Amino acid sequence: MDKESVIQKIRKLLKLQYGAEKIGNSGEAYQAAKMVRKLLLEYNLSLSDIQEEKQQEAARIVETDPLSYADQYGVSWKQNLLMIICRYNLCSLIVCPRRKQMNIVGTEANTIVVREFYEYLLQVFRRLSMERLNAAQNEYLGTCRFMTEPKKKDFLRSYLEGVSRGLQENYESQQPTSQETGLMVCHKELIKDYLASKSIGKARRSSVTKVRPDGFNAGFDDGRNVNLNKQLNTSGRAAGQLK
Numbered sequence: 001m002d003k004e005s006v007i008q009k010i011r012k013l014l015k016l017q018y019g020a021e022k023i024g025n026s027g028e029a030y031q032a033a034k035m036v037r038k039l040l041l042e043y044n045l046s047l048s049d050i051q052e053e054k055q056q057e058a059a060r061i062v063e064t065d066p067l068s069y070a071d072q073y074g075v076s077w078k079q080n081l082l083m084i085i086c087r088y089n090l091c092s093l094i095v096c097p098r099r100k101q102m103n104i105v106g107t108e109a110n111t112i113v114v115r116e117f118y119e120y121l122l123q124v125f126r127r128l129s130m131e132r133l134n135a136a137q138n139e140y141l142g143t144c145r146f147m148t149e150p151k152k153k154d155f156l157r158s159y160l161e162g163v164s165r166g167l168q169e170n171y172e173s174q175q176p177t178s179q180e181t182g183l184m185v186c187h188k189e190l191i192k193d194y195l196a197s198k199s200i201g202k203a204r205r206s207s208v209t210k211v212r213p214d215g216f217n218a219g220f221d222d223g224r225n226v227n228l229n230k231q232l233n234t235s236g237r238a239a240g241q242l243k
Helices: 003-022 026-042 055-059 076-089 108-142 149-174 178-197 212-224
Strands: 062-065 092-096 101-106
Touching: 003 026, 026 178, 062 178, 076 092, 076 101, 076 108, 076 149, 092 178, 101 108, 101 178, 108 149, 108 212, 149 212
Parallel strands: none
Antiparallel strands: 062 101, 092 101
8 A cells, every 4th residue: 555545544544533532432433543553653654644734733732831739738649630630631741840830731622621620620629638637537536536737737638649549540440441542542642742852751650758548548539439521510610529
């Protein structure tokens, strides 16, 4: 098959993939993405060689404005939360430790979804953290003990450290790895090329300091049980919380 015929075939497969993704047919989208990947490797092509002008614009990789991850409960929990959301929503994350800032990288449409869901989960987990703290304090009172202010802060920090671990398990339980890889392959290639062109590496999970088991486990459970399919209501504000 000559190069032009291969390009036309890949374009048809990409249209099939994007169409299947829109209607939620993950199986068909996965098979199309798998074939695209095979042809790209076999004929030494990149997506920039394949995509037409409109497709190139839709698939153009952008960086969002920086988001701060500085927080009174530590610098790792926001990074880890956003990193997990990016990983399972066709985006990547850049972190600037010197400024305590992070940028979402992906197509414009995907970065909007990721940022909105991140801000939504910040609201949900902050609210739930206080509810779990109040429950923990009531248990303390039941045993005639008192939770000091440092212990309260340590509980909240541990809770927020736990949510990203639970959220990761939540995503993995809903998306088989093989299909997820197939759906993400084209976006990963685009992001990889973008980061390489700027000599930037992807962010890695930030290490977690010693945590309180009761706070961490409460956060883990809420992260694992948060409803990933009920994110925003029609007004754009936080809607559902837990499953």
